[in-house]
Amino acid sequence: MMRSSGQLRRGHVVATAAVAALVSLAVPGCTAASDEARSPGGGSSTGSATGAASAPAARTPTPTPSYPLSTAPRTIPAVREHVPARGPGWKPAAAARVVVPPGDAAALADEGRLLAGELRMGFAETAAPRPGDVELALGVKNSGPPESYTLTVRGGRVRVTGPDQAGVFYGTRTLKQEVKSAGSAPEGTVRDAPAKPQRGLNLDIARKNFTVGWIEDRLRWMADLKLNQLGLHFSDDQAFRIQSDTHPEIVSTPHLTKAQVRQITALAARLHITVVPELDSPGHLGAVLRAHPGLQLRDVQGRAVKGAVDISDPASAKLIDELLREYLPLFPGSLWHLGADEYQALVYRNPQASFPQLAQAARKRYGPAARVQDLATGWLNDRANVVRPHGRVPKAWNDGFFTGGVVQPAKDIQVEYWTGKELGARPPLEYLRQGRKLVNLNDEYLYYVLGQPNQFTYPTGRRIYEQWTPLVLRGTTAVPARYAAQILGARLAVWSDLAGAQTQAQVAEGIRLPLAALAQKVWDPRPPQAAWADFKALADRLQPPG
Numbered sequence: 179m180m181r182s183s184g185q186l187r188r189g190h191v192v193a194t195a196a197v198a199a200l201v202s203l204a205v206p207g208c209t210a211a212s213d214e215a216r217s218p219g220g221g222s223s224t225g226s227a228t229g230a231a232s233a234p235a236a237r238t239p240t241p242t243p244s245y246p247l248s249t250a251p252r253t254i255p256a257v258r259e260h261v262p263a264r265g266p267g268w269k270p271a272a273a274a275r276v277v278v279p280p281g282d283a284a285a286l287a288d289e290g291r292l293l294a295g296e297l298r299m300g301f302a303e304t305a306a307p308r309p310g311d312v313e314l315a316l317g318v319k320n321s322g323p324p325e326s327y328t329l330t331v332r333g334g335r336v337r338v339t340g341p342d343q344a345g346v347f348y349g350t351r352t353l354k355q356e357v358k359s360a361g362s363a364p365e366g367t368v369r370d371a372p373a374k375p376q377r378g379l380n381l382d383i384a385r386k387n388f389t390v391g392w393i394e395d396r397l398r399w400m401a402d403l404k405l406n407q408l409g410l411h412f413s414d415d416q417a418f419r420i421q422s423d424t425h426p427e428i429v430s431t432p433h434l435t436k437a438q439v440r441q442i443t444a445l446a447a448r449l450h451i452t453v454v455p456e457l458d459s460p461g462h463l464g465a466v467l468r469a470h471p472g473l474q475l476r477d478v479q480g481r482a483v484k485g486a487v488d489i490s491d492p493a494s495a496k497l498i499d500e501l502l503r504e505y506l507p508l509f510p511g512s513l514w515h516l517g518a519d520e521y522q523a524l525v526y527r528n529p530q531a532s533f534p535q536l537a538q539a540a541r542k543r544y545g546p547a548a549r550v551q552d553l554a555t556g557w558l559n560d561r562a563n564v565v566r567p568h569g570r571v572p573k574a575w576n577d578g579f580f581t582g583g584v585v586q587p588a589k590d591i592q593v594e595y596w597t598g599k600e601l602g603a604r605p606p607l608e609y610l611r612q613g614r615k616l617v618n619l620n621d622e623y624l625y626y627v628l629g630q631p632n633q634f635t636y637p638t639g640r641r642i643y644e645q646w647t648p649l650v651l652r653g654t655t656a657v658p659a660r661y662a663a664q665i666l667g668a669r670l671a672v673w674s675d676l677a678g679a680q681t682q683a684q685v686a687e688g689i690r691l692p693l694a695a696l697a698q699k700v701w702d703p704r705p706p707q708a709a710w711a712d713f714k715a716l717a718d719r720l721q722p723p724g
Contacts, residue, residue: 248364252716253355254403254694255701256708257368265365268331270357274310275300282316285343288448290314293350297357312336312353314346325406326371329353331363344450345371348404355402359719374648376617376667377700378407378451379693383434384414384465386628386674390438392682394445399690399721401449403697408446409515409669411456415464415485416677424504425497427469439508447510454573455509458517459498460489460557470497475523477532483522489557490539502564514570515594516561518578521554544584552585554578559588566590573617576609589614592666595651596621606651610661618648618668624696626689629676637670639691639717640710647699670696687724691717 248267250260276294278286283303293312294301307313317328317339327340327349338349352370356363379400381388397408412419417430420439434442446453464485467474473494475486487494506514523533529550530537540553562572572588576595579587581604596619597603609616618624623646627634648665649656657665670693672685680688694717698706706713 245365248366251352251356251364251368252359252708253352254713254717254720255698256706257352257370258702258704259369260364261367261369262364263332263366265332266334267362267364268310268312268334268336269362270297270299271310273300273308274312275302275308276312276314277302277304277307278314279303279305281305282314285316286314286346289343289347289350292448293354296354307335307337309334312338314350315339316343316346317341323371324375325404326369327352329363329368329370331365331367336363344406347401347450351402351404355720359716372404372701373703374665374667374700376407376669377405377697378409378667378669379405379689380409380411380619380669380671382411382414382672382674383419384412384674385416386677387417387419387432388682390434390441392686393442396686397442397446397449397451400451400693402720403694404701405693405697406450407452407454407513407667407669409454409456409671411458411515413457413465414462418465420505420508422501422504424500425466425469428466430465436508443509443511452511452513453509454511454513454515455505456515456517457498457501457505458515458519459561460487460494460554461485461519461521462517463487466497473497475533475536477526478534485520486522488535489553490535495557495560498561499564502561506565506568506570512569512571513573513592514565515573516558516565516578516591517575518554518558519575519596520577524551524554524580548584551580552583555580555583555585555587558591559585562588562591576606576616577603579604579609581608592617594619596625596671597652603652606657607661610657610664613664615664615666616651617666618651619671620646620651620653620668621671622653623650624668624670624692625673626670626685626692627673627675628685629679631675636688637692639693639695639714642692642695643698643706643710643713646695667700668696683724690721690723694721 245264245266247264248262250257276290276299278290280303287303291301313335315337319341322341322345324342325344325348327338327345329349329352330337336353338346338353340346340349348370352368353363379396400408418428419430419433421433421435422429443453462485467487473487473491475483475488477483523529523536526532533550536550536553540548540550543556544552558574558578565572571590571592573592573594574587576593577597579593593609593614593616595606595609595616606616623637623642625634626637630636645654647656648668649659649662651657651665670689672689691714
């Protein structure tokens, strides 16, 4: 759940006399010499006590360096709290290492080796850090919010701690950015944690084939931005993009092999990113239907309905469930996207009359008052029942949730709210008032649709940075702040409607600044502290264009 901004002290902390005194004790040699030491006759004599005439002339002591109070580091997302201090800060040195205590090595060695490679430092497992080292360590369990960390620069060393591996990892991302943006990390202490637990990118690999290398490069950039979720929409009308052993006949060329998927999910796990697979049903199944035309939904006049399977036919559920069970071991994350959007039977003016076989199946299963939408809701619940026993939390697009029926979607299915354009769209407040948890994919700000069809325009980082917040779920209007805790986060969504409209390189550049802006807004609930021009300049330094 979201931690309120009040649980982290905001902004720079103004040093009081007491704080300055503590800092001078904690960082010896970093404050100016005392007035007594600087005065001509101050201090104890080191010469003979027999008299000044015979004593050698006293040497003037070398002044201790004086440092201004540090300022907060410049990172994306911005750190939520920095306690300043006086001192030289820290930067990588030739003999310095990233070190992990032996007791934490099993958990943090990967994080330590990654940072050491990025900063061109050595790595060691030791409980005895040396001057210049960076120490990573786990704090006491539950000592802070999930994914939180504390980064302290003091006495020529850096120490990063957190209550979990992800928190420590995000501390290393802050240190990496500090060095890349300014050459060094400022003296003082950073305390930081995300505002939202779900933060990421959604990628349509069904309609456009993205290479493994391209996906892995996005994962690395996402990790540096402290994003933790990659959605993979891998099946649609145009193609089915992951190898299948149970139904090889539906798989398109090219596609990801299972070995490549494991390669992607393994890298994601090391970067603390959850890969969320989406096998969309009962619509968007055109690629499956080309191999199984007998499952095609047809209306009362015998016309095929694009991408839709006949959910009154038990064979449709059997096929989809076989695929779900096959892919569950391939994606070890805790979340599973069931799709459920744009089932075309339900855009007909009178679904009951247009699809009598669906209406009959609904009444048979759910009673005389049941309608086609109840059969569709039952389909969603049935698919959730397949993934839930495997420890997955189900998700579905908001237009797969219907009101006024005799069957209700299971309460634990998270709503992925995207739509403001389709006929009959329900406003987000209807879901929030039911107590449902939502993830924000507002198509007004967060939809990057290749070719810009259907009045979509490419989102800009500036617009997200200056106008959007997680509370803006639909259009440009925010929902009341009292619902903030139900909004779990947000993802930027790349949809490949016109796959040839952009190359992979163009997509990467097109989403670079929007993704950075989204990362800022889901991590830090405050209005941005930097102007857009300064934020963009920092993003360009951290990940240059092109």
